[in-house]
Amino acid sequence: MIDPDRPLLFLDVDGPLIPFGDPPPGGYPTYRSPYAPSGATPAGNPLIARVDPELGPRLLRLPAEPVWATTWLEDANECLAPWLGLPRLPVVDWPVDDTDTPDWPDGPDGLHWKTRALVEWADGRPFAWVDDEITEADDRWVTAHSPARTLLHRVDPRRGLTEADFTTLDTWLRTV
Template identity: 80%
Template structure:
C-alpha cells in the first residue's frame, strides 16, 4: 500500500463492527429495523444487518487509512463495505500458519506490525491484550495504538473519541 502520510486504521469485524450483544431496545438508532431479511443486504450475509451503517461515515471521518484486518478477508469488501458506504479497502492477508505467539501475543499482532511497514497505526479489535501492547511497543518502529473494543456493544462514541484524539495527536 502506498504511503500517503496518514496512519493506518486496522479494522477487525466480529466484535468491533458486528457486536455480539443484543441490539439496543428499539434497534440501532440509525436503522429503521436492526434486522433486514437475508436477501436484502449486500452479499446476503445476515450478520451485516447488525452493523450500524453510520459507522462507515464515522470511520472515513477519522484521519487515517482504513484497512480490513479480519478473517473476513475480501468478504469484508463484498458484504460490509457497501453496507457502510465505504470504498473497497485494502485487506491484510493472514499467513496460513498464523498462531498465537509466546506469552499470549495474538496471532494477528506480528503480521499487522509487518504490514504497517513502519507507518503509524491504530488497530481496532476485541481480542487485544496487554501481551499485544507490550509486543508492539517492543517491536514496532513507530507509534501504534491498540484499541480494544467491547464486543458486546461494538464501536461506540467513546471509541471514536479515543481513536480520533490519538490519530490527530500524531
Template identity: 70%
Template sequence: MAGLGIPLLFLDIDGPLIPFGAPPPGGYPTYRSPYATGPGPGPSSGPDANPLLDRVDPALGRRLLNLPCELVWATTWMSDANACLSPWLGLPQLPVLDWPVANDDEPVGLHWKTRALVARAAGRPFAWVDDEITAADRRWASAHSPAPVLLHRVDHQRGLTDADFATLDAWLRSV
C-alpha cells in the same frame, strides 16, 4: 513524527462493527442490511448470508471515513469485507491484510494477528481496532514498531461507540 505518513487504522469486523454475544439490555439495534439474510438485493442475500450483518450501523462508514487515517481491513472476512460491508457502509474498496500461515512459535498470549499488523505497517503509525486485543499484544507491538501504535480493544457486545471514536480520533490526530 514528521515523515512517517498518514497513520493506518486496521479494522476488524466481528465485534467492532458487528456486535455479538449476549445482547445488551434492550437487545441489538438492527438496520436491515441488503447484504444480510432475507429477500432483497445484495451479493450475500439468501440462505447462506450472514444474519448478523443487520447489526452493522451504516452510519459507521461515514464516521470511519472522517478519521485522519488510511483504513485497512484486518479481518478473517478477507475480500468479503469489501463485497459485503464496504457498500453498506459507503466505504471505498479498502486494502485487505493478508494473513500469514499459522506460526507455532508465537509468544504466549500474543494474538495471531499482531505480528502481521506490525509488519504491514512497515514503520508507519497505526491503530488496531479489535475485540481480542490483550496486554501482551500491546507490549509486543510497542516493542517491535518504530512508530507510535494504539491497540484499541472494543467491547464485542456493543461494537464501536462514541467513546471509541473519540479515543481513535484524538490518538490519530496526535500522531
C-alpha cells in the same frame, strides 16, 4: 490507494463492527443501509444488519487510512464496504489453511496471531488497531517491535464501536 503520510487504521469486523456475545436487553438493534441497494442485507448475511451503516462515514472522517484486518479478508470489501458506504479498502492477507482458519497460532504469553503480521504490514508507519481480542501482551510486543507510534484499541464485542471509541481514536490519530 494508501497515503503514506497518514497513519493506518487496522479494522477487525467481528466485535468492533458486528456486535456479538450476550445481547443487550431487548436484543441487538438492526439497521437498513442507505448505501446498499434497496437497503438489502449484503450476501444474505443476517449479522451485517447489526452493523450501523453510519459507522462508515465516521470511519472515513478519521484522519487515517482504513485497512481491513479481519479473517473476512476480501469478503469485507464485497459484503461490508457497500453496506457502510465505504470504498474498497486494502486488506491484510493472512495465511489461511483449507478451512479459512488463520495458519498462525497465537504467540507466546497470549500474543494474538494478528499482532506480528500487523506490525510487518505497517512497515514502520504509525497505526491504530481496532479489535476485540487485543491484550496487554499485544500492546507490550507492539511497543517493543514497532518503530512508529501505535494505538491498540480494544472494543467491547457486545457493543461494537461506540462514541467513546471514536473519541479515543480521533484524539490519538490527530496527535500522530
